[in-house]
Amino acid sequence: MFNQLLKIGLFVTMGLWLKHRLRGLALLALLLVMSWVLHSEYLAYVERSGNTTYLEWSFIIKWALIFTGLACYYLLVEYRLGKNTNSNNTNATADDISPSMEDGFDFLRQKKSLDSEADRVLKAPDRRHD
Numbered sequence: 001m002f003n004q005l006l007k008i009g010l011f012v013t014m015g016l017w018l019k020h021r022l023r024g025l026a027l028l029a030l031l032l033v034m035s036w037v038l039h040s041e042y043l044a045y046v047e048r049s050g051n052t053t054y055l056e057w058s059f060i061i062k063w064a065l066i067f068t069g070l071a072c073y074y075l076l077v078e079y080r081l082g083k084n085t086n087s088n089n090t091n092a093t094a095d096d097i098s099p100s101m102e103d104g105f106d107f108l109r110q111k112k113s114l115d116s117e118a119d120r121v122l123k124a125p126d127r128r129h130d
Helices: 002-019 022-049 055-088 117-123
Strands: none
Touching: 002 022, 022 055
16 A cells, blocks of 8 residues: 555656656657667768778767757756746745735734734733622
């Protein structure tokens, strides 16, 4: 029972984490797989033909694609998610609350200090019980 709850919690957490990242991760994975496949095909061609003219450039292009893809993913997905999270977590202060709120508690907001039940009992005139 506890094991099933942990699995469900894990899947829900992963789903929430992947919700905004899935498209970016899929495009990044596609770019990585395509660069590795194309590079391996080019290496197979070089091995069969013996033409090593652009072999260094193939490695440079492959790693440039990988690093560019990772940087684009971070800037377009992760950085934007972090910025949205920080902007959504701003706390409202007392200055942010409009003074003309019509919620029925304006009479309390206008008081300088609020008295507790104990303060009211102490300030009340003595009542003698007969």
